[in-house]
Amino acid sequence: MAKMIDMKERTKREQVPMREQLPSARIHNFEEVPLGYTKEEAIYEAQRCLQCKNPTCMIGCPAEINIPAFIRLVVEEDFEKAYLTILKTDALPAVTGRVCPQEEQCQKECVLNKKGKPIAIGRLERFVADWARENKIKGIEKSDSQKEQKVAVVGSGPAGLTCAADLAKLGYQVTLFEALHKPGGVLVYGIPEFRLPKSIVEYEVAGIEKLGVKVVCNQVIGATKSVESLKKEFDAIFLANGAGAPRFMNIPGENRNDVYSANEFLTRSNLMKAYLFPEYDTPIKIRKKAATIGAGNVAMDAARTALRLGAEQSYIVYRRSRAEVPARAEEVHHAEEEGIVFHFLTLPVKILGDEEGRVTGMECLRMELGEPDESGRRRPVPIPNSNFVLEVDMVIDAIGTMANPIVARSATGVEVNQWGYFKVDKMTRMTTCEGIFAGGDIVRGSATVISAVGDGKFAARAIDEYLLSGKSLRKNS
DSSP, X not given: OOOOOOHHHHHHSOOOOOOBOOHHHHTTOOSOSBOOOOHHHHHHHHTTOOOOSSOGGGGGOTTOOOHHHHHHHHHTTOHHHHHHHHHTTOSOHHHHHHHSOGGGTHHHHOGGGGTSOOOOHHHXXXXXXXXXXXXXXXXXXXXXXXXXXEEEEEXXXXXXXXXXXXXXXXXXEEXXXXXXXXXXXXXXXTSOTTTSOHHHHHHHHHHHHHTTOEEEOSOOBTXXXXXXXXXXXXXXXXXXXXXXXXXOOOOTTTTSBTEEEHHHHHHHHHTSOGGXXXXXXXXXXXXXXXXXXXXXXXXXXXXXXXXXXXXXXXXXXXXXXXGGOOSOHHHHXXXXXXXXXXXXXXXXXXXXXXXTSBEEEEEEEEEEEEEEOTTSSEEEEEOTTOOEEEOOSEEEEOSOEEOOTHHHHTOTTOOBOTTSOBOOOTTTOBOSSTTEEEOTHHHHSSOOHHHHXXXXXXXXXXXXXXXXXXXXXXXXX
């Protein structure tokens, strides 16, 4: 059994890098790029942890994981107990261990980050979750104390799954409604297989079902069933339906063939398995030169997916500079390794095409950075008469998403703001209708998986307090 090493040795050790598929190989497959830690690598990295008396890393964790405790258990090689420690607060450890921006969360707050590289908390979390899955370790079981109150959760993305899991642990009868044919929300339709395998999501959703959560797919709340009807069946409701409506630039030519929203493009590839065509009959017409507009994680996913589906060249077109790129540094690095070409300070103004409606190019403007805008980033300003044509024959819009109004239309008394997102009380996450709560992207707009997880946890506590006070939607209906 390994043991904690002395303080001097801990601070001398370098962070253990994670092995990855070679770029030359991975651009031809959809297998996961990072390969994970071995047992020896995980223990070596865990031994770097200072086991601080006041662990600042936990301040930066929306999932509220007891980070020092699970890392100490990794050192002790008690991986099962480490897994159960994480599961107490995070129902999706293999997911968050992969896609959470740890560098901006727990690892940013790590004491070692001040003088070198922080503990690779995300990689250790992933190792523990993967070890548990491979060794068929039982997760947390269904609560022995079952309550009569029923809670409906709309949307099975990270916010919905987390809220459902936390409420089930408290003994509530939870039903999770998902519009698509598989649960997972953005985790299955929005994130490519090479970054988050679907089998990982399926496994962790199954663990949540074992807690007693009932998952109902192919149920479009707002169409097949209204929020009003849910109020008659359930004591509380959590709306976590995401912000799945695509945004476009609204420039001339966006209605041409071979112009996709990133939502459609990634959903076709991820959930409808177009990457396995013709085994799965969901083709995506891939041209030779694909331009993805935007530079967030979704844009990186789309550009890298286009390359794997057969594009000879894949571009990222972004109106700001590299310094303002919102995607994770790791994703940008992987994209560059794979040969994605970045066109910074470039603004598309028109999509060009032939008489048959096919894309033949994209007219762009050169940009320069001016004063900071409300986001704190320097505002891009067009350079006069700098127009040029980028030769592309396929365009993917990845400039963000907005609220889909279908759920809100059937939620009487639930107010939305000017962008269509639900208004909530910051302290309780309750909407303007008592007993109906909301969280995740449908409140925040496009955000990270881990922020949605945090919203789900927060809402579960608020719903518990609401129901413990004796209130109920069914009583008011």
